[in-house]
Amino acid sequence: MQRGAVRRARDLRSGPDTRRRPLPAVSALALSLAAVALVAAACGSSTPAAAKKKANSTTTTTATTVPTITSTTTASAAPGTTTTAAKPVVHTPTPAATTSSTACSSSGGALSTTCDTKSPSLQVNGAGANSIQPFFTRVFYYYNQANHGVSVNYSPAGSSVGVSDIEQGTVNFGDSEIPIPAPATGTSGNILQVPVDLGGVALSYNLPGVNGGLKLDGPTLAGIFLGTIKTWNNPAIAALNPGVNLPSTTIVPVHRADSSGPGYDLDQYLIDTGGSAWTSSKAGTTPSTKWPITTVGVGEQLNTGVAGYIQQTPGAIGYVEYAYALQASFTNAALKNQAGSFVTPSQSSIAAAGAQASGLSASNFNIVNGPGAGTYPLANFSWTLVYQKQSNTTLGVVLGKLLDWVTTTGQQQAAALGYSPLPANVVSLAHQTLLGLENSAGKPLFS
C-alpha cells in the first residue's frame, strides 16, 4: 500500500522525464535521421570554399542545361565535364604526365595539327566570365571526347574573378569579357590574351501582348535604366514604335548585382548613345563592369539571376548574354545601331558586329556600336588569359592546343548556342597570340 503510493509519487515527479524518453523504435528512427542531418550539415557547410562554389553553382546547375536544350541531335553535351571544380588550386601535374608528352613538347610542336593528337592525361583549371560558360561547357566536352586525356574545369564566377585568379596564378587560364588593360602581367609574368568567342548582349523583356523586336535607342534605354521612363506606354517608347499597342505596365529594369561583361557593354553603348542624362548620372565616360545605377529597379546575380527574374516578372527588362536569352526564348529589343537602323540580336547580326573588328587587339577590343547597317550594337569578344611563360611545358602545350582547337574547330559549336563564329582575322590573331607561348627557358613552345 505504502510502497504503491511512493511509486505513484515518484511517477508523478518524474513525469516529464518519462514523457521525453522515446519508444525504442522511435528513438532508432530519430537517431538515424539525426545521423543524416549530421552528414548533411557536414557536406553543406564544411568549408567556405565549398559554400562559395555552391553560390556559383546556382548558375552552374541551370546554365549547364544549355547544351541539352538547344541541341537535340547531340543531346549528351555532358554538363558533368566542366562543372564541379572546387575553386581551382595551383596545378601540380603528375610526373607520369610530364614524361609522356616529351615527344611533342621538347622539340617544339606545330600548333593545332600534326604533333600527336594524343594529349597527356591532364586536368586544366580555369575560371572567369559567366557569359561564355554555355560555350565553354560544350567545346570542352567535345575536346574531351577527341582527347580523352584532357579534361577542363571551368568555374563561371565572373570576368573579374577570371582576371584576378590568373593574375594571382591560382588557375591555368582565366577568361574575361574585357581584356586586361596593358601591361597585362601577373605573378608569373606577361599574360597573353586570346579572343575565343564572339557574343552579344540581348535587351530582353517580358511584356505580354508585345512581340519581340520592340525598337529602343540609346536615350530611351538610358531613361529606362535611370528610372525616368516608368511605364511601357511612355511617349518616348511609343514614338519609336508606331503601330505597336503598348500596355501601361510599369517598367522594372533589372541589372546585374555583381559586376559583369554584359553590363560593361551596355554601359559603353549608353555612354556612346544615351546622351548627357546617362553620363551625368554615372559621372563619367569610362564604362565599368559594375552597373553604375544601383538605385533603380532590381539587381540580380549572374546572367541566370537576371534571366530568371525577367521570366517571372511581367514588365521587366534586363540585359543578358544572348546565349541565355536564346535558351529562355526571350523577346529581345531591336537596338538602334550607329548606322541608324534597329537590329535585334541574332547569330548573323552579332557576326556582322564581329566582322567590323579590323585591327582588333587586347588594347583595341571595343566593338560596341560598330558601323554597318546590319550590325547589332551590343557585341563583344571574350578573351582567354594565359601566362606567356609556361613553367610546366606539358601543361603549356596542352593549353596551347586546347585554345587553338577552341578558336578553330570549336567554333562550329558557337552558332547553336547563340554565339557567332570568330571572323577569320580574329582566328589568326588568336593563332598568332598562341604562338607566343614559351617554356620556362623562354623558348617558344610552338613553331
Next chain:
Amino acid sequence: MAPTLLEEVPPPRLTPVGGVKEALQRRSARPGGRAYTVVRWSGAVLFAAIVVALVVSLLASSSQAFAHSGLSFFWSGTYNAAKDIYPTGVFILGTLITTAVAIILAVPIGVGTAAFLSEFAPRWLATPLSVAIDLIAAVPSIVVGLWGLLVLQPIFTRHVEPFMKKIPVLEWFFHGPALGPSMFLAGTVLAVMILPTIVALSRTSMSAVAVEDREAARALGATRWQVVTTAVVPGARTGIEAAVTLGIGRAMGETIAVAMVIGNNYALPHSLLSPGATLGSAIINNFGEASPGLDRASVIGLVVVLLVLSALVNVGGQLLMRARSRVVGATT
C-alpha cells in the same frame, strides 16, 4: 575492506584552476596532467588570439576606407565604387529591417512550436517533428535562398504581397509595386532560416522547467494553456532569450540567401516591398570584384560595420533583457 579500496584509488585532488605557472607546478608530478594543462591553456590562448587577430586584421585592411570617408562612411549618397563613394547607411538600415522582419515572424511561431512540442504534442508526434526541425537547421543557406528565389518569390509577388497591401494597418508598411524581390521576402527567408534554431533551443529549455513549477500552477487551477504561459515560458525565459539572440546573429550575418531574394537596390527603402540591400548582400556582391586599394578597403569596412552592428545588437539586447528582468523581479 574499505581501507584497501581507498589505498588503491586515491581520491581526486580538487584544486581550483589557477594560472599557467601554478597549474604547471601542481601538475609537474604527473606528465600526463602537465601535457593536458599545456593543451588546455594553449587552446584558450589560441582562441583568444584568433579573435584578436581577426578584429585587428579587419581594422587594418579597412583603415584606408575609414580614413577616406570619415563619418560619411555611414551616410551621404549611393554606394558607388566608380565615384569613390562608400556610404553604408542604406545597408545598415536594410540589415536592421530584414532582421526585424525575421524576428517578428520567427519568434512567435518558433516559441509557439516549441511550446506545442514540449507541452501539448503526443510523444509519437513530438519526437519525429523535433528531428525534422533539427534537419531544417542543417539545410545550407544557398538551398534556402534558391527556394526563396524559385518558389517563394512568385507566390509572394502574386498572392502574399497584394494581400498584405489590403490589411488596414499593415498597408502602411506595404505600399508600392510588388516587384518580387523585396525586404519582406528577404526577411521571410531569414525567418525560415532561424526558425529551427529558435524552436530547438526553446523546446529544450521548456522541457527543463521543473515539474514542481507546473504542478504548482496546476494546483492553483491553471488550465493547460495557463500552465504554459504562467509557468513554462517564464521558467524557460533565459533559454528563449538565448535562442532569439542566436537567431538575430544568424539573420544579420546571412549573405547569399539574402542576396538572391532582396533585389540588391541601393536606394533608401520606402516600403517593405521595395528591393533593398543588407551589409551581407552588399559584401558578397562587391567583394569579388573590388579592386585592391580603397575599393577593397571599403568592402572590408562593411565587414567591420557588420561586426560592430552585431555586437551592438547583442549587447543592447542583453542589457534590455537584464533591465526587464530587474523590473519584473521588482514588481513580482
